[in-house]
Every structure is written in C-alpha cells, then in structure tokens.
Amino acid sequence: MNEFNERYGTDSVREFTVSDADAGPYSLAEGPDGALWFTLVHRGAVARRDPDDGRVTVHPVGDGPTVITAGPDGALWFTEYRAHRIGRLTPGGAYSSFAPRTPEGGPFGITAGPDGALWFTLSSADRVGRVTVDGEVTEYPAPGAFPSALTTGPDGALWCTLNQGNAVGRLTTDGHGTAYPLPTEGAGPVGIAAGPDGALWFTEIGAGRIGRITVDGAVTEYPLPDPAARPHAVTAGPDGALWFTEWGGGRVGRITADGHVSSYPLSRTDCEPHGITAHDGALWCALETGSLARIEVRP
Structure with missing residues (x-):
C-alpha cells in the first residue's frame, strides 16, 4: 500500500467522465x-459541473x-x-469576448488581479495584458520570454512564469517588470500559485521540479521522485500544502511548505492531468482524456 492509500484510503480518488476523449478538459475553477x-x-467550449447532481452543461x-x-x-x-481573445461567461x-491590443498573441494564463481587473499573458508576443470587467484592454512588455501562467502575489504584484526565459517574472500593476532567473537550465516553468507561506510556488515542466520563490526573489527548487513527471499546474490546497499535476506520469503530487513531496497515481498513466484547483474541500484536476478527478483531502 502506498503512502497515499495509507493516509487517505483507497476510495479517496474518484474520476468523473465529463466529455468525450477528444474534447480535452484542460483548466478548471470554482465559480x-x-x-x-x-x-x-x-x-x-466551457462547461459547468453542478455541485449537487454532477450534471454537466456545455457552453460554446x-x-x-x-x-x-x-x-x-x-x-x-x-x-x-x-x-x-479573452472570453467572459456568466453563470x-x-x-462575450474581448480582443487584446496585440494580434495573434496567444493568450494563455489569466488571473483576477489585485486592482479589480483581469490579467493575462500573451505567450506568443512576450506581453502581459490587463482587461477591466468593462472590456478596456491595456498591455505591457513581459519581463522575459513566453509568459505562461500568472497569479496575484501577496505583495500586490502579478507573478508569472517565463517558460522560454527560464525565469519567474514579477509585474507591478503599473507595468514595471522584473525577472528572476532559475538555477536549473531548461526548467521550463509553467504553473504558478501563491502559497500559504507568503511565497510563490511554480512547476518546472522541463526539469521535473517544483520551485518556490519569495517576494524578494530567493528561489528554492525541489526535485520530484520522477524526473520525467513533467509537472504542469499547481494550486494551494485546503490542507496547507501545494498540489500539482504530473502530466508525464498520470499523477497528482503534493508538496508541503518545508519541501516534503508525495506523488499519487491516477487511474491511467496516460490520462494527461493538466489544471488543478481546490473545490468543495477537495482537490480537482482536469484530465485531458475526458474526465475530472476528485482527490479527497483529510487532516
């Protein structure tokens, strides 16, 4: 019996089919x-899973x-x-949708900012954008190459991974950017989230590591048990740990604030887990093969 089953029990991971295998569930959020x-x-399309009966409604x-x-x-x-474009969907x-100022920019990451607007990355254009809830768009140069995911930090700035710049970037709400290089070459950072410890945590898909950066720019890296895990997305869990998806091995990982790593298998090694979020006291991740996985979190 592995560490996950010893702690949580064999019934603590459940998977729910929400689409056909070609639809590609990718990212999720609690509405x-x-x-x-x-x-x-x-x-x-964007889909909604009802919290009461599990019914899925699909919106083109x-x-x-x-x-x-x-x-x-x-x-x-x-x-x-x-x-x-940047899309908006009411419950x-x-x-409705809004066009960034830079065409063909490849918008990827998006987060609610500290200023009441939405912030997004334009990965193909090396820019970061801001859109108000009324649709007014502003853009700034990213502090490095291929900005990917981004999140609001505890310091009131936007933090993003610079996937091709091998760095993590910080951008103030007035557009001033700073890049913090990573110690490991070819790390390829993707996901990023604010942790419960006042730092930012990120995934290194190219190096098989989880990174931590303080708001002062000090970086620590934690190697995963499987160097080929290809960690993708990361989120803060309800248990005070960070949880992440391992796209390369069909697993969900957990790392404590002091760097202890656990890795737990999903039903298939090729299920392609991508996005992950806390919802209803559990962790949920999107499997690109057509399912959502729910991981129960126990004290």
Missing part, C-alpha cells in the same frame, strides 16, 4: 455559483479556451488561445 467550471480546449465559446478563472464581477473569465451562460 461564484459554487459549481466547478472547466474549459474544453479542443471543443471550443471561442476557439481554444485554455485557462479559466473566477472574475470579480461574478463571471468566469478565460483565455482563448487559438482565437486570440447563466451569456458569452
């Missing part, structure tokens, strides 16, 4: 209505919906990577 919302990147949107987040206006906001299903 203002208490439901779980997720993108179907290959179907051009623009091409390539990728990362999704809850906005300050009671709507869901998401990037449309292939349509090069009632009303859809």
Whole structure:
C-alpha cells in the first residue's frame, strides 16, 4: 500500500467522465455559483459541473479556451488561445469576448488581479495584458520570454512564469517588470500559485521540479521522485500544502511548505492531468482524456 492509500484510503480518488476523449478538459475553477467550471480546449467550449447532481452543461465559446478563472464581477473569465481573445461567461451562460491590443498573441494564463481587473499573458508576443470587467484592454512588455501562467502575489504584484526565459517574472500593476532567473537550465516553468507561506510556488515542466520563490526573489527548487513527471499546474490546497499535476506520469503530487513531496497515481498513466484547483474541500484536476478527478483531502 502506498503512502497515499495509507493516509487517505483507497476510495479517496474518484474520476468523473465529463466529455468525450477528444474534447480535452484542460483548466478548471470554482465559480461564484459554487459549481466547478472547466474549459474544453479542443471543443471550443466551457462547461459547468453542478455541485449537487454532477450534471454537466456545455457552453460554446471561442476557439481554444485554455485557462479559466473566477472574475470579480461574478463571471468566469478565460483565455482563448487559438482565437486570440479573452472570453467572459456568466453563470447563466451569456458569452462575450474581448480582443487584446496585440494580434495573434496567444493568450494563455489569466488571473483576477489585485486592482479589480483581469490579467493575462500573451505567450506568443512576450506581453502581459490587463482587461477591466468593462472590456478596456491595456498591455505591457513581459519581463522575459513566453509568459505562461500568472497569479496575484501577496505583495500586490502579478507573478508569472517565463517558460522560454527560464525565469519567474514579477509585474507591478503599473507595468514595471522584473525577472528572476532559475538555477536549473531548461526548467521550463509553467504553473504558478501563491502559497500559504507568503511565497510563490511554480512547476518546472522541463526539469521535473517544483520551485518556490519569495517576494524578494530567493528561489528554492525541489526535485520530484520522477524526473520525467513533467509537472504542469499547481494550486494551494485546503490542507496547507501545494498540489500539482504530473502530466508525464498520470499523477497528482503534493508538496508541503518545508519541501516534503508525495506523488499519487491516477487511474491511467496516460490520462494527461493538466489544471488543478481546490473545490468543495477537495482537490480537482482536469484530465485531458475526458474526465475530472476528485482527490479527497483529510487532516
């Protein structure tokens, strides 16, 4: 029996089919209505899983919906990577979208900012954008190459991974950027989240590591048991630890604030877990093969 089963029990991971295998569940977020919302990147849709009966409702949107987040206006906001737009969907299903100022920018990451606006990355254009809930768009140069995921830090700035710059970037709300290089070459950082310890935590998909950076720029890296795990997304869990997806091995990982790593298998090594979020006291991750996995968290 592995460490996960010893601590949580064999019934603590459940998977729910929410689409066909070609639709591609990718990113998820808890909505203002208490439901779980997720993108179907290959179907051009955003879906809602009802918290009571598990019923899935699918809403067509623009091409390539990728990362999704809850906005300050009671709507869901998401990037449309292939349509090069920022999408907005109300819990009632009303859809609208906004064009960044830079065309063909490849919007990827998105987060609610500290200033009441939504912030997003334009990975292909090396820029970071800001859109108000009324649709007014501003853009700034990213502090490095290929900005990917981003989040609001405890210091009131935006923090993003610079996937091709091998660095983590910090951007103030007035557009001043700073890059912090990573110690490991070819780390390829992707996911990033604010941790419960006042630091930012990120995944190194190219190096098989989880990184931690303080708001002063001090970086620590933690190697995973499987160097080929290809960690992708990361989120703070309800248990005070950070949880992340291992795209390369079909697992969900957990790392404590002091660096203790555990890795727990999902049903298939090729299930392609991508986004992960806390919801209803558990961790949920999107499996690109057509399911959502729920991981129970126990004290």
